[in-house]
Amino acid sequence: MAGQIPQRFIDDLLARADIAELIGERVTLKKAGRNFQGLCPFHDEKSPSFTVSPDKQFYHCFGCGANGNALRFLMEYDGLRFPEAVEQLASRYAMEVPRDTDDDPKAQARARERKRQQEASEHVLETAARFYRHQLGQHDAEQARQYLRSRGVSSELAKRFSIGFAPDSWDSLKHALNQRQVSEQEQVEFGLLIEKEGSNRTYDRFRNRVMFPIRDWKGRVLGFGGRVLDDSKPKYLNSPETPVFHKGRELYGLYESRQAAPRAERLLIVEGYMDVVALAQFGIDTAVATLGTATTETHLTRLFRLVSEVVFCFDGDSAGRQAAVKALSTVLPQMIDGRQARFLFLPEGDDPDSLVRREGADAFNERVLCASSLSEFLFEQSSNDVDLKQVEGRERFVSRALGFIRLLPEGVLKTVMIDALSERSGVERGRINTLLGEKADSAPADSHFERSYDAEPSSRAQPARTRFGDQTLNASERALLLLLHSPESIESVPEGTQWCPDTDSGTLLAKVVELIRAGQYRSAQVILMHFHGTEQGAHLQRLVKRQDLLLPAQYRAQELKNLVEHFKRQQTQLSPQQEYDALREKEQRGERLNRDDAVRMWQLAQELSSGQG
Incomplete structure (x- = not known):
């Protein structure tokens, strides 16, 4: 397996690339001073806000915010993965892409697994989609065809959306895929089969349902949704989270x-x-x-x-x-x-x-x-059950509206919304800006928890905890909660797992960190699948439900970094015996102990003596 592409080659490649020429082959650009301008290819616009700078070898859209270098453009515009974009750009300049031969074996394994998953998913899921489409034309699919006719779905539209039918059978898809050399393990992995707990038996996930393939922007099938044709529950059933299908990312249609x-x-x-x-x-x-x-x-x-x-x-x-x-x-x-x-x-x-x-x-x-x-709905929601004729009502209205406006990025819309709020409430604009400024650097008001882990812990035997009412999580569980809901936050923590605490929850945290990095997972459900049927899995299931303790997404990476720093401080903290020995050694060297050191040494001697007794 080839190794990583060296950074030095990427730097050299970008130095040779002519970004204006590359983008100009795909987007109509016009000279504008030292730069070029055109209509942004990443969002619809009527006046050009897309700028390409040959000097900086950089593009930027002032409308949608898209920006980057030549490689980033190829990835976004042509839908390429990073290695593919490097290969394509290098081929323009007859450059051979080198690979580090001393690459990390774990990185090689991760790359192999990602490639296997991508190739397997395309074969397995496309084959399943063809099977379902074929079944819609069979004799036993009359009820499904009647359902589609009753909903006004023409045969042309069904073909356009690749609508199909899952027969009322426990194993029709399984047998069809087995005949096409698709293993049952792969069918389970990509959500087509269910493996009965405690046995090796498997059966079709979708039965007696009208099937809707869920496709990515390239048209590749990622998963399925099925509408039942009888009184079974659930009425609508989606594919589970898999290595290629994530409900929080994809949109049907x-x-x-x-x-x-x-x-x-x-x-x-x-x-x-x-x-x-x-x-x-x-x-x-x-x-x-x-x-x-x-x-x-x-x-x-x-x-x-x-x-x-x-x-x-x-x-x-x-x-x-x-x-x-x-x-x-x-x-x-x-x-x-x-x-x-x-x-x-x-x-x-x-x-x-x-x-x-x-x-x-x-x-x-x-x-x-x-x-x-957006503004109408925001102000309507903020004024619900509020009497704006009363001082208290206006205060409540302003507080609610500011809670929303605070989420807006800086720009014209935020300025206009502040003006509108001032006009509607009668509160001066300057006072509203002051109220916004007072809260700008603080966590939102609905983050009802106490981050006590920022302080030095008094003892390693008493790990810091996050409090919510009468329920608490220790710091490792807090980190797990953040990673389960925002796996992408893994980018904010150091490589390796040496910083994880040497506790049960710390050991589980290390496993989750390694798993997310190995699979590049961005879904809690995929992570949970790896621990299915274990005590650790049950613990993670309980944690993932604790949304009451979550910060908004934009604060989670920083929160995780704070926790890592806390873990590091804990690891460098001396045990009572180590602290006593250090003070004793200092005294034996003839150094004078100050009053605090002398009192601390006496306290430690008493503590250690009591522990031995």
Whole structure:
């Protein structure tokens, strides 16, 4: 196996590369002084905000924030992994890519495993998708075809979305894949089979369901969603988290939307597969669906690279409103200048599927155009159950609104929102800025925990703990909690695991750190799978549910760094015997002990004498 690409070669390659020439082959650029300008290829815009600097060998978009060097551009634009981008760029200059032969064996193993997973997933999941599509045309799929007809899904649309059918059988897919030399282990790994606990028996995960392949932006199948055709539960079933499928990253229908409407200016975020398919049936090709989870920062980062506006679509009931508030908190940090977010609330009892069938595409599009702006929804939510005629009501309104506005990045939108809040509340703008400044460097008000680990611990036998009411976590458990919810925070901690405490929870922390690094995992569910059926797995399951103790995502990496520093301090702390011996040696060398040292030495002598007695 080839080793890592040496940094010296990468530096030399970038020094030779002509970034303006490279990007100019893909994007129309015009000279603008010493730089070049053009329309950003990573989001839709009508006026150019994409700049390429030949001097700095760097590109930057002032609209969506995309930036980087020639390698980064190839990775983003052509969808290449880093080694592939290096190979492609090197081939332009007839340069052979060297590999370090003394590469870390663990790194080689990780690279081999990633390559195996990618190749296996493409073969296994594409084969499964073809099997499901074939089954939809078979005799025993009449109920599935009838269901699709009843929902207005034409055969052309079913083909476009690669909709299929999982037979009402425990092993039809398993046998079909076995015949194509796909091992049962791989079928379990990628979520197609379930392995019965305590035995080696396996069976098909999806049975008697209409199947919706979930594809990445290149069209590669990553997983499946299945809609049951009888009264079984759950009604909708997704693939589990796997090495290639992460619900918090992927969006159903994004590939199909980009194929049908590559120049769309907005995307509509809905809840279900059939909402996406039904809207497409009516010519609305700009809908995507989350996969049984709330919209995440990763989802929004991906969408804002493609369009400048997202519209969240929710039910009009209280649950829909609560989901909208969560989406508001998630989207606010993403609102750099030029982006828009709006909120569409449907009539109670309706979903996009039923509403577009009843009202038609034109009426539905009109609802989208009239959806509440981000500012309207923010101020509406902040003024709920508040009497703005009362001083107390205005105080509560301002406090709520500031909690949201504080999440906005610096820019025109934040400035305008502060002005609007001042006008609505009657509080002077300067006072609002002061209130914002007072809280700027502090943790959000909903982070109700006490980080006592920052202080030096009084004893190694009493590890620092994080408190929440009458429940506590020790520092190692706190680190595990952060890693489970934000595995990407692993980049903020030192290599190796020597810093992990020598305790049961510290040993588990070391295992999780090694696992995340080895698999490059970004999903708690994949991590938990590795500990399934063990005491450690049960402990991790309990921890992952403790969202009450979580900081917002933007603070977690720093929190983890603080914990690592705490662990290091603990490891350098002397035991009572070591501390006593050091003071005794100092005294024997003839050095005069000060009063504090003398008192401490006496205390240690008493403590050690008591322990021996």
